[in-house]
Amino acid sequence: MADERISVIKVRDILMVTMPADPDDPTVTALQEQALKAMERFEAKGLVLDISAVETLDSFFARTIVETARMIELMGGRTVIAGMRPSVAITATQLGFTLGNVMTALDVDRALDLLADAHQRRRRR
Amino acid sequence: MPKQTEITQEKHTGEGRLGNEQDYRLLVESVKDYAILMLDPEGRVVTWNEGARRIKGYQPEEIIGQHFSIFYPKEDVESGKTEKELKTAASEGRFEDESWRVRKDGSRFWANVVVTALRDKDGNLRGFGKVTRDLTERKQAEEALAQKAAAEALARRAQEILDIATPVVQVWEGVILAPLIGSLDSQRTQQLMEKLLQGIVDSRSSVALVDITGVPMIDTQTARHLVEAIAAVRLLGADVILTGLRPTIAQTLVHLGIDLAGVNTRSSLAAGLRSAMELLDLQVTAKSDGARG
Numbered sequence: 001m002a003d004e005r006i007s008v009i010k011v012r013d014i015l016m017v018t019m020p021a022d023p024d025d026p027t028v029t030a031l032q033e034q035a036l037k038a039m040e041r042f043e044a045k046g047l048v049l050d051i052s053a054v055e056t057l058d059s060f061f062a063r064t065i066v067e068t069a070r071m072i073e074l075m076g077g078r079t080v081i082a083g084m085r086p087s088v089a090i091t092a093t094q095l096g097f098t099l100g101n102v103m104t105a106l107d108v109d110r111a112l113d114l115l116a117d118a119h120q121r122r123r124r125r
Numbered sequence: 126m127p128k129q130t131e132i133t134q135e136k137h138t139g140e141g142r143l144g145n146e147q148d149y150r151l152l153v154e155s156v157k158d159y160a161i162l163m164l165d166p167e168g169r170v171v172t173w174n175e176g177a178r179r180i181k182g183y184q185p186e187e188i189i190g191q192h193f194s195i196f197y198p199k200e201d202v203e204s205g206k207t208e209k210e211l212k213t214a215a216s217e218g219r220f221e222d223e224s225w226r227v228r229k230d231g232s233r234f235w236a237n238v239v240v241t242a243l244r245d246k247d248g249n250l251r252g253f254g255k256v257t258r259d260l261t262e263r264k265q266a267e268e269a270l271a272q273k274a275a276a277e278a279l280a281r282r283a284q285e286i287l288d289i290a291t292p293v294v295q296v297w298e299g300v301i302l303a304p305l306i307g308s309l310d311s312q313r314t315q316q317l318m319e320k321l322l323q324g325i326v327d328s329r330s331s332v333a334l335v336d337i338t339g340v341p342m343i344d345t346q347t348a349r350h351l352v353e354a355i356a357a358v359r360l361l362g363a364d365v366i367l368t369g370l371r372p373t374i375a376q377t378l379v380h381l382g383i384d385l386a387g388v389n390t391r392s393s394l395a396a397g398l399r400s401a402m403e404l405l406d407l408q409v410t411a412k413s414d415g416a417r418g
Contacts, residue, residue: 080362081360081362082362083362084360084361084362085326086319086322086323086325086326086357086361088360089322089357089358089360089361090315090318090319090322090357092357092360093318093353093354093356093357093360094353098356099360103362104359104360104361104362105362106325106326106329106331106361106362106363107329107362110331110362111362
């Protein structure tokens with residue numbers, strides 16, 4: 001039932017997920033499962049995780065994002081976190097959550113740019 | 126006949142209606158909220174009421190016959206204020222003052238005092254009437270209000286200084302600049318973070334230049350705050366270039382063993398701006414040969 005809260009959309013060779021404002025643990029778990037399933041099914045180039053609606057980032061969510069990104073990398077894709085709110089970023093930093101080497105972008109557009117040329121990070125417009 | 130009516134009238138007022146001399150005395154003696162007393166022409170206390178006892182603390186038998194300067198702070202007696210009050214009251218008929226007075230136990234109270242000259246039909250000075258009110262509570266309330274207003278003004282000014290001290294401006298499409306001036310404490314870092322992140326989101330900038338040329342000293346704490354701010358910017362999807370790392374700052378950072386690894390740093394703001402252009406895939410070229418690029 002938590003699965004219904006997450007929908008993975010495939011656009012060309014990119015997967016997109018929009019997180020709800022206040023994701024609970026089952027939703028976060030569903031995110032990982034759904035994203036990996038979609039990776040397998042579509043052999044996508046990458047995943048854009050839009051968290052612009054998210055108001056709180058807890059340690060479980062942060063850890064799941066990092067883990068999922070690693071798993072997707074193992075499956076041959078890249079992950080970009082897009083649209084983190086300033087307040088969320090401040091809280092996350094103060095609590096010491098990091099997203100490791102996961103790429104971040106100001107919005108979905110730029111996340112797509114990043115993925116389109118993942119190896120040349122400079123090309124950001 | 127007239128004599129009889131007089132007698133009956135006197136009897137009547139004495140027993141029933143208020144208003145004779147005795148009643149006046151009763152009124153003055155019973156009033157609790159005002160100290161009402163009489164002074165002789167030299168300023169010695171002649172009468173004392175309940176209000177005077179409550180406000181000033183003396184029993185009638187202690188105070189009657191004493192000079193009224195006993196109610197004044199020492200400095201007022203020395204400056205001749207007490208004499209001046211009586212003189213003014215005698216010449217102008219009335220004197221009013223609001224200032225500190227002293228109770229029997231030595232504590233001070235804020236008093237409103239009215240001294241009225243009492244003269245007989247022929248104009249001879251019989252003495253003075255003195256009415257004193259204790260306005261300490263009002264005075265304290267006023268002072269508390271004034272203090273509160275001053276504290277608020279101070280806090281407002283501090284906030285203004287904070288706002289001025291941490292400007293965030295857009296210097297190019299996609300590049301914002303936060304020139305820091307003065308020392309960085311945790312409160313300022315917090316504010317820097319908020320303004321920087323909001324600036325990035327508002328201007329949709331992917332590079333933020335943080336210039337520390339104006340920061341006099343960097344210690345472990347400040348460096349940690351900066352690293353924190355930079356981490357938050359990265360979470361948003363933008364890059365930070367830390368500029369203004371003068372030789373002394375570079376030395377301090379290495380000697381303190383502060384690790385800014387992973388942070389893009391440049392010695393000058395100009396170098397930082399160039400490197401921001403590179404990140405954005407932009408190039409500045411001279412219009413003609415020979416000019417600097």
